[in-house]
Amino acid sequence: MQFLSDNAAPVHPAVWAAMAAADDTDRPYDADALSARLDERFSLLFEQECAVLWTSTGTAANCIALACLVPPYGGIVCHSEAHIEVDEGGAPGFFTHGAKLLLAPGEGAKLTPQAIAQIIDPVRDDVHQVQPHAIAITQASEYGQVYTPGELHRIGAYANMRKLRLHMDGARFANAVAYLGCSPAQASAAHGVDTLAFGFIKNGGMSAEALVFFDPSLAAQARYRRKRAGQLQSKGRFMAAQLLSMLEADLWLHNARHANAAAGELAGGARDRLLRKVEANEVFMTLSAPEAAALRAQGFSFYDWGENAVRFVTCWNTRAEDAAALARAIAAL
Known part of the structure; x- marks a missing residue:
């Protein structure tokens, strides 16, 4: 994912x-x-x-x-x-x-x-x-x-x-x-x-x-x-x-709306972990190293973005079920 x-x-x-x-x-x-x-x-x-x-x-x-x-x-x-x-x-x-x-x-x-x-x-x-x-x-x-x-x-x-x-x-x-x-x-x-x-x-x-x-x-x-x-x-x-x-x-706009919606799903799971308001398809949040490792062990790939911070990027083809699964996994940390 x-x-x-x-x-x-x-x-x-x-x-x-x-x-x-x-x-x-x-x-x-x-x-x-x-x-x-x-x-x-x-x-x-x-x-x-x-x-x-x-x-x-x-x-x-x-x-x-x-x-x-x-x-x-x-x-x-x-x-x-x-x-x-x-x-x-x-x-x-x-x-x-x-x-x-x-x-x-x-x-x-x-x-x-x-x-x-x-x-x-x-x-x-x-x-x-x-x-x-x-x-x-x-x-x-x-x-x-x-x-x-x-x-x-x-x-x-x-x-x-x-x-x-x-x-x-x-x-x-x-x-x-x-x-x-x-x-x-x-x-x-x-x-x-x-x-x-x-x-x-x-x-x-x-x-x-x-x-x-x-x-x-x-x-x-x-x-x-x-x-x-x-x-x-x-x-x-x-x-x-x-x-x-x-x-x-307007395929360009349809694709972007899909990616933005997936990012919004992640934001809902992140809540007070968010470093910035989610306005497009990038989600920046605080995660400790063990928390990030726990998400990766569940099959989610993402970039570290400094100490105790990560970035998730959603795409035109991000599956709704994957975004929902990641949001649940973040909320459960």
Whole structure:
């Protein structure tokens, strides 16, 4: 009973079917008929014109976006526990050719305008210091916390006032939208987000993420950066097929709702053990080493998350009976 990561979840059958249907002669790279549909389909989803490129990893989507927003000598304000800081192996600096991450604090790995100002206000406007050019936030955050439309509006307004671009790492964007019950636009673009790395792999995809530009003019340079980064796959139609299949009948949202519901089941068993409110598909709680060992002995797999703390992640295919069994096992500790 796997609660390690949604990266370990299987590929959704609809995605396999779409890839099989795409296995036909077509134009190479991103000149195929399926890739040509992405801009229109995502523009419909987000209720505004946007340009969309597929990439094979979330790291590439995040970092190509940031490279389009920030010069090599610039700075990117992000949370000190942001994925781009902690888990991308220096990729932001590699893709941007040297841009610096400016680390800000924040409860639940979320940023506020006040936290951002705390980092950038002391920066002198001269060549001796790295000047901020962008803000990067994660929806949902690295601790499964979701930015509300109001919080996004305040960050977007602050970014606009300071003439900073705004990027959103949306590895679990679907789970955030499912939690909020709002439109995808209200969870992102409507509040000044310039670029979004829309995650599909964690949510039932196989190897495709969507890099969404709400300022379509940025996409032209992104195509060159994607090629230079080794991300332009010769059979791109299989990438586009995955994204389009997940948008069909809102499969992306259905999958996220299922994962969120399973996480809610675990939260019910955890009660006062919870370290943070469960808002998406990640559950952080306190467990002693013997308690964690007892759960593992019952067949549950999960990650330790510091001393006497663990993380459980639910997925689009988490069985209701497995979530219920784990919730009962936690409650019985």
